Amino acid sequence: MKLRVAVIIGSTREGRAGEDIGRWFAGVAGRRGELEVDVVDLAGFELPCRYPHEATAEMSRFAERVGAADAFVVVTPEYNRSFPASLKQAIDCAYDEWRAKPVGFVSYGYRSEGLYAVEQLRSVFTELHTVTLRDGVGFSLLExxxxxxxxxxxxxxxxxxxxxxxxxxxxxxxxPYVS
Structure with missing residues (x-):
C-alpha cells in the first residue's frame, strides 16, 4: 500500500511563488513509486476568516484531506519571520487528523529561505502530536x-x-495513538 502524502501549499497570496515550488516538489515526490501524492492548495478552499462554532463544509473538506494522508509536506513562505495566517487557519481546521504522522517542510523567502517560518511551524505541529522532520528544502526568492x-x-x-x-x-x- 502506497504512503499517502499531502503536499500542502500554504500561501493564498496573489502572485505567490508557493504554487510553482509546491508543484515542483509534488512532481519530485510523484516520481517515487511508493508514494501517492495529493496536492492540497489552500487557495482552493474557502476557509472562514473567523473560526465558527461548528465546522463549515470547506473546513470539513480540508480536515478530510488531512485525515486521508499518512504524511505531510508543508510548503510555506516566510512573511515577517513567520508563516502566513492562511496556513494557521487551515492547520486549525483539523486536530486529530494530524496526530502521529510526520510533517516535512519546503520553505521559501529571501535570505533565510523561510527557515524562521519553519521553526515556528515546528512548535505548532508539536502541539498537534506530529513528528517534524529534521531535513527540509529551502528556496531563496533571489534564485x-x-x-x-x-x-x-x-x-x-x-x-x-x-x-x-x-x-x-x-x-x-x-x-491507536493516545493523546
Missing part, C-alpha cells in the same frame, strides 16, 4: 530556478518522510 541542491534536499526529505510515514502508519494500525 530563478530549481537547482541540484534543491533536488538533493528534496530526496533527503522524502527518504525521511517515507521512513517515518511507514513506521507511524504501522504503529497506528497496531495500536
Amino acid at each position: 530563478t530556478e530549481f537547482g541540484e541542491r534543491h533536488g538533493q534536499a528534496a530526496r533527503a526529505l522524502l527518504d525521511e518522510l517515507i521512513w517515518w510515514g511507514l513506521a507511524l502508519r504501522d504503529a497506528r494500525i497496531a495500536r
Whole structure:
C-alpha cells in the first residue's frame, strides 16, 4: 500500500511563488513509486476568516484531506519571520487528523529561505502530536530556478518522510495513538 502524502501549499497570496515550488516538489515526490501524492492548495478552499462554532463544509473538506494522508509536506513562505495566517487557519481546521504522522517542510523567502517560518511551524505541529522532520528544502526568492541542491534536499526529505510515514502508519494500525 502506497504512503499517502499531502503536499500542502500554504500561501493564498496573489502572485505567490508557493504554487510553482509546491508543484515542483509534488512532481519530485510523484516520481517515487511508493508514494501517492495529493496536492492540497489552500487557495482552493474557502476557509472562514473567523473560526465558527461548528465546522463549515470547506473546513470539513480540508480536515478530510488531512485525515486521508499518512504524511505531510508543508510548503510555506516566510512573511515577517513567520508563516502566513492562511496556513494557521487551515492547520486549525483539523486536530486529530494530524496526530502521529510526520510533517516535512519546503520553505521559501529571501535570505533565510523561510527557515524562521519553519521553526515556528515546528512548535505548532508539536502541539498537534506530529513528528517534524529534521531535513527540509529551502528556496531563496533571489534564485530563478530549481537547482541540484534543491533536488538533493528534496530526496533527503522524502527518504525521511517515507521512513517515518511507514513506521507511524504501522504503529497506528497496531495500536491507536493516545493523546
